[in-house]
Amino acid sequence: PDSINPDSFPAKLWWLVNSPRCRSVYWDTRGQELLIEEQLFVREVLGAGPAGEEAAGAANLFKTKRFTSIVRQLNLYGFHKLVKEPLARSGPISHPHHYHSPHFRRHRPDLVVHLKRLTRARKVKVKVKVAVSMELPGQLLP
Amino acid sequence: PDSINPDSFPAKLWWLVNSPRCRSVYWDTRGQELLIEEQLFVREVLGAGPAGEEAAGAANLFKTKRFTSIVRQLNLYGFHKLVKEPLARSGPISHPHHYHSPHFRRHRPDLVVHLKRLTRARKVKVKVKVAVSMELPGQLLP
Amino acid sequence: PDSINPDSFPAKLWWLVNSPRCRSVYWDTRGQELLIEEQLFVREVLGAGPAGEEAAGAANLFKTKRFTSIVRQLNLYGFHKLVKEPLARSGPISHPHHYHSPHFRRHRPDLVVHLKRLTRARKVKVKVKVAVSMELPGQLLP
DNA sequence: GGCGTTCTAGAATATTCGTAG
DNA sequence: GCTACGAATATTCTAGAACGC
Numbered sequence: 001p002d003s004i005n006p007d008s009f010p011a012k013l014w015w016l017v018n019s020p021r022c023r024s025v026y027w028d029t030r031g032q033e034l035l036i037e038e039q040l041f042v043r044e045v046l047g048a049g050p051a052g053e054e055a056a057g058a059a060n061l062f063k064t065k066r067f068t069s070i071v072r073q074l075n076l077y078g079f080h081k082l083v084k085e086p087l088a089r090s091g092p093i094s095h096p097h098h099y100h101s102p103h104f105r106r107h108r109p110d111l112v113v114h115l116k117r118l119t120r121a122r123k124v125k126v127k128v129k130v131a132v133s134m135e136l137p138g139q140l141l142p
Numbered sequence: 143p144d145s146i147n148p149d150s151f152p153a154k155l156w157w158l159v160n161s162p163r164c165r166s167v168y169w170d171t172r173g174q175e176l177l178i179e180e181q182l183f184v185r186e187v188l189g190a191g192p193a194g195e196e197a198a199g200a201a202n203l204f205k206t207k208r209f210t211s212i213v214r215q216l217n218l219y220g221f222h223k224l225v226k227e228p229l230a231r232s233g234p235i236s237h238p239h240h241y242h243s244p245h246f247r248r249h250r251p252d253l254v255v256h257l258k259r260l261t262r263a264r265k266v267k268v269k270v271k272v273a274v275s276m277e278l279p280g281q282l283l284p
Numbered sequence: 285p286d287s288i289n290p291d292s293f294p295a296k297l298w299w300l301v302n303s304p305r306c307r308s309v310y311w312d313t314r315g316q317e318l319l320i321e322e323q324l325f326v327r328e329v330l331g332a333g334p335a336g337e338e339a340a341g342a343a344n345l346f347k348t349k350r351f352t353s354i355v356r357q358l359n360l361y362g363f364h365k366l367v368k369e370p371l372a373r374s375g376p377i378s379h380p381h382h383y384h385s386p387h388f389r390r391h392r393p394d395l396v397v398h399l400k401r402l403t404r405a406r407k408v409k410v411k412v413k414v415a416v417s418m419e420l421p422g423q424l425l426p
Numbered sequence: 427g428g429c430g431t432t433c434t435a436g437a438a439t440a441t442t443c444g445t446a447g
Numbered sequence: 448g449c450t451a452c453g454a455a456t457a458t459t460c461t462a463g464a465a466c467g468c
Contacts, residue, residue: 147429149429151429151430204431205430205431206432208431208432210431211432214430215429215430218429259428259430261427261428
């Protein structure tokens with residue numbers, strides 16, 4: 001019934017995380033979290049490094065050159081960030097971003113079809129669920 | 143009555159744009175727009191370049207290492223972006239960001255005090271002003 | 285009150301038609317119609333010629349490389365095509381596309397602000413007008 | 427209370443695809 | 448084939464919300 005549009009954001013993300021040529025996107029050790037190294041991603045995927053590189057491996061996968069656009073997409077498809085950065089003072093270099101979605105797990109390409117863009121209608125549904133669960137705090141919705 | 147807190151964001155911005163040692167923040171030719179070169183700013187002000195530089199001139203001016211935080215601050219203080227991406231024909235990379243505020247102009251440090259953080263209360267004020275002016279379309283509020 | 289967003293499609297179009305460096309977009313002799321030469325436009329503005337040129341004059345003005353996207357924008361902003369092509373005759377030489385809008389005329393930059401994107405709300409207005417005129421077929425709305 | 431930082435969402439425009447006429 | 452438009456996604460700019468100081 002539902003098939004995946006290979007041009008959609010989830011499909012591109014799945015391709016990137018499983019491509020051995022893409023070093024900026026990869027799984028955590030358990031295969032439950034998506035790790036993205038921003039600096040490297042901007043260079044090798046968006047092709048917008050400080051030296052003006054062209055995207056080598058994944059040419060023109062995205063039209064944007066800004067990482068914030070990728071973040072917006074991740075949120076639009078229901079990903080959430082883990083490891084909220086606590087004013088990272090540790091290294092001068094940034095840790096990778098940790099993102100999670102229940103429908104994005106290693107070796108489970110079958111789940112990707114459930115990654116739906118949060119459109120207006122779908123967001124209303126979520127808000128209703130949340131509101132109801134707030135009013136009936138002892139109950140759980142399926 | 144109102145004095146400027148030298149630790150506030152507007153004060154830091156004013157210092158940066160007028161510092162000859164800061165090459166990533168500068169005025170446009172008319173002194174009406176604030177120009178910021180993201181890549182350079184991240185390196186020389188936030189000290190978070192890909193090579194792990196330490197902020198040289200302006201050490202620890204900000205606690206963040208992410209440019210998005212600077213953008214959030216700019217918006218919170220009423221700056222707006224002009225000339226988004228294109229129409230800048232120079233190199234392949236890094237057109238500066240153009241930001242504008244009526245209270246941020248070259249040679250006018252006296253205006254900086256008017257840069258107020260848009261907090262909840264102040265935003266309500268603005269909304270009320272707008273609403274009233276909609277209902278009384280012939281009138282102007284001070 | 286209303287000012288023009290220099291990044292919007294109408295602003296870009298106005299810039300192109302008045303730029304002497306852009307040979308693919310120009311006025312008709314009366315200054316009432318917008319003429320676009322598709323092949324040349326694709327090469328010099330969209331930077332997607334058969335030889336893979338980079339957009340020379342107007343680099344990255346648009347993110348698309350397809351002319352159909354420009355046509356969609358023209359329609360979204362209320363332009364209509366004149367001279368519907370009657371079986372392009374004899375030869376690969378393409379006539380320019382003729383487009384018209386009452387708010388796009390030579391020497392009248394003041395009209396450009398009236399070029400509004402046909403958004404949902406504005407389209408509803410139109411639909412209401414149409415619906416009413418369907419129910420009251422004898423009447424005409426101004 | 428205010429301010430700075432982070433993550434997420436709203437709103438508008440831009441781009442693509444499909445499909446009536 | 449061609450034009451126009453609806454609908455969905457993509458990109459950008461701005462704002463909301465939560466938390467810590």
